[in-house]
Amino acid sequence: MASESQMQAKRPVSASLAGPYGHPFHPILVTVPIGAWVTSLVFDIASHVVHRPGFLTQSSEWLIAVGVIGALPAAMVGFLDLFAMGAGTPAFRTALVHMTLNLLVTAAYVVNFLWRQGDYADGASVGLGRLVLSAVSVAALAISGFLGGKLAYRYGVRVADENTQAEGYTPGHGRTRPAG
Secondary structure, eight states, rough: OOOHHHHHHHHSSOOOHHHHTOOOOOOHHHHHHHHHHHHHHHHHHTTTTTTSSSSHHHHHHHHHHHHHHHHHHHHHHHHHHHHTSTTTTTHHHHHHHHHHHHHHHHHHHHHHHHHHHGEEEEEEEEHHHHHHHHHHHHHHHHHHHHHHHHIIISSSSTSSOOHHHHHSSSSTTTOOOOOO
């Protein structure tokens, strides 16, 4: 039987802001910064391979900006999910590490964006320091994503309760049979 703390972590603080029960917005919103930042790293690496890398360098800079902007709503919704958890639990501690890593990664990308300002104008590839900062940031993002998966798949944060989940595995549940 689920404890009160477990049930509280499954339900949103505000369904209109955090997503309805069993379908949170946070996992949907994080795809924007993750996709933008991973692609920016790919462009950074590719800028060292192609003959005229300026377009990749510029694109990478703007993908970093898109990621930072996309991280803001993802973080706000993530805070709402955090507030639904009981403090002092393993899930809450995991969520704090997940949040801290995400905030550090976002800050690193803000620094990376500012560091790159106007550098693509010369048409050169991305500098080694900026590339390393991007690679380290993506690695930290991967660790944070692992922790986010642990929150959802191991601890069931913002996931439907077990009875609701069982509906998906009950033969014939929710289906009507054709009249015959």
